[in-house]
Amino acid sequence: MKRVMLSAATRLFLFQASINHERLQGLGMASAVEPLLRDLDGGPAGKAYRAAMGRAAGFFNTHPYLAGFAVGAVAKAEHQGLPEQQVDRLRTALKGPLGSLGDRLIWAGALPATAAIGLILLTVTHPLIAVGGFLLLFNAVHLTLRWWGLGAGWRAGVKVTEALRHPVLQAGLKTAGPVAALMIGVAIPVVAEWLTEGLDWSERWGTAGVALVTVVVMRWLAPTVGAARLGMLALAAMLILAWVW
Amino acid sequence: MELTTIGWLLLWGTAVGLDLATVAQVMVARPLVAASVAGWIVGDVQTGIIVGAVLELFALEVLPFGAARYPDYGVGAVSAVATAAGAPGMLGIGVGVAVGLVVAYLGEIAIQLVRQQTTMDVKRRREAIDSGDVHTITRAHLRGIRRDAQRALGLAGLGLLIATVVRAAPPVTVRGAVLLSAVAMGVGLGTTVLSGVRIARHARGGWVWLAAGLVVGTAWVVVQ
Numbered sequence: 513m514k515r516v517m518l519s520a521a522t523r524l525f526l527f528q529a530s531i532n533h534e535r536l537q538g539l540g541m542a543s544a545v546e547p548l549l550r551d552l553d554g555g556p557a558g559k560a561y562r563a564a565m566g567r568a569a570g571f572f573n574t575h576p577y578l579a580g581f582a583v584g585a586v587a588k589a590e591h592q593g594l595p596e597q598q599v600d601r602l603r604t605a606l607k608g609p610l611g612s613l614g615d616r617l618i619w620a621g622a623l624p625a626t627a628a629i630g631l632i633l634l635t636v637t638h639p640l641i642a643v644g645g646f647l648l649l650f651n652a653v654h655l656t657l658r659w660w661g662l663g664a665g666w667r668a669g670v671k672v673t674e675a676l677r678h679p680v681l682q683a684g685l686k687t688a689g690p691v692a693a694l695m696i697g698v699a700i701p702v703v704a705e706w707l708t709e710g711l712d713w714s715e716r717w718g719t720a721g722v723a724l725v726t727v728v729v730m731r732w733l734a735p736t737v738g739a740a741r742l743g744m745l746a747l748a749a750m751l752i753l754a755w756v757w
Numbered sequence: 758m759e760l761t762t763i764g765w766l767l768l769w770g771t772a773v774g775l776d777l778a779t780v781a782q783v784m785v786a787r788p789l790v791a792a793s794v795a796g797w798i799v800g801d802v803q804t805g806i807i808v809g810a811v812l813e814l815f816a817l818e819v820l821p822f823g824a825a826r827y828p829d830y831g832v833g834a835v836s837a838v839a840t841a842a843g844a845p846g847m848l849g850i851g852v853g854v855a856v857g858l859v860v861a862y863l864g865e866i867a868i869q870l871v872r873q874q875t876t877m878d879v880k881r882r883r884e885a886i887d888s889g890d891v892h893t894i895t896r897a898h899l900r901g902i903r904r905d906a907q908r909a910l911g912l913a914g915l916g917l918l919i920a921t922v923v924r925a926a927p928p929v930t931v932r933g934a935v936l937l938s939a940v941a942m943g944v945g946l947g948t949t950v951l952s953g954v955r956i957a958r959h960a961r962g963g964w965v966w967l968a969a970g971l972v973v974g975t976a977w978v979v980v981q
Binding site: 525 | 778779780781782783784785787789790793794802805806807810811813814815816817818820821822828830846847851854855858859861862865872873875876878879880886887888889890891894895897898899900901902905928929930932933935936937938939940941942943944945946947948949950951952953954955956957959960961962963964966967968969970971972973974975977978981
């Protein structure tokens with residue numbers, strides 16, 4: 513079983529490889545769950561296996577790091593021989609909560625928090641420690657979630673939502689946002705000072721002015737413009753000004 | 758730039774492009790990592806970390822919820838470093854970041870094209886997939902990786918081409934290059950402030966934590 517779980521866990525790293533507008537992560541789900549379905553009645557040539565694979569490849573969308581919960585739970589449900597409708601209901605029921613949990617825990621928590629820590633470290637230590645520290649911190653959370661989620665889903669089956677109420681996960685959910693806010697707060701002045709130390713005072717004030725304008729534009733005037741597009745516009749405007757000047 | 762260096766940059770660009778969503782997502786695609794390694798490849802780590810830090814400020818804005826669209830900052834960061842490398846002080850940062858943002862934005866468009874192609878691929882094989890044919894499912898899945906690898910390689914190649922052109926004919930004077938760097942940093946820092954606000958708004962006690970962080974960070978700067 514351990515070998516099969518390892519195979520499924522490895523495939524979780526390719527969960528979004530074939531993301532598409534029709535099924536989103538459906539094929540990734542089918543690919544990851546496949547090793548766990550091989551010992552269904554009749555094996556890979558059997559009807560149960562093919563039917564389970566067909567269901568697994570249907571529309572699915574959730575947070576990639578927490579997909580293991582769904583993969584494990586769906587595989588267990590198939591092994592328990594639950595009716596097709598019940599397996600479909602389980603898949604549907606897991607998409608939203610896992611997605612929401614992952615968004616809050618990772619995208620709005622662990623990722624900005626560790627990236628901000630990496631930026632702060634960059635200003636005070638060797639770049640290797642900063643980059644390595646960021647990768648280590650972030651992936652400690654990431655890899656734990658991937659591996660633990662798969663096992664928890666497999667053990668819990670249709671009761672997988674109970675695994676989501678695990679105290680460590682809930683504690684992580686409560687602290688991820690505040691830690692991210694704290695770290696970004698620390699990073700803003702520290703990184704600003706570090707980046708602009710080669711500039712004179714007028715250029716520093718100019719940088720602060722541009723930052724203020726960016727906040728006003730992206731918060732109130734054009735909230736959907738996005739940083740990359742605004743950055744391109746600002747730099748293009750600056751280039752034109754420089755030429756004219 | 759030597760051919761070996763170009764080869765390593767293309768390889769690294771492809772790897773970070775794949776890491777964005779398709780393979781692993783261990784975050785080597787973050788500009789902080791992608792640019793630092795690119796800096797090491799071109800032999801200018803200092804430029805790599807500064808460009809990486811500025812682009813990381815931009816990337817902090819991205820919260821890739823659901824099937825959201827977002828720029829490919831990883832390949833952008835590699836192109837930005839290829840542009841800025843070797844320039845003294847702040848001179849290459851603004852121009853590099855400008856190239857990085859353009860490449861990142863083109864990457865966002867290219868991702869949509871790849872997903873459209875995968876959608877068509879999946880639609881053509883709908884019957885076999887729905888019937889649970891494992892070979893069809895596996896092949897369609899693996900073609901997704903190949904497609905994204907081609908996208909990332911092409912984008913990295915385009916980024917290096919733009920970098921070569923910009924390095925051969927710098928678009929600004931020395932003074933303009935410094936001002937461009939200041940503008941790039943300003944937009945990045947403003948973006949980070951907004952990212953902090955957005956996170957604080959949704960976290961319990963988020964405003965207090967953000968304010969506490971700003972106080973600690975400011976005190977740190979003053980003491981140093």
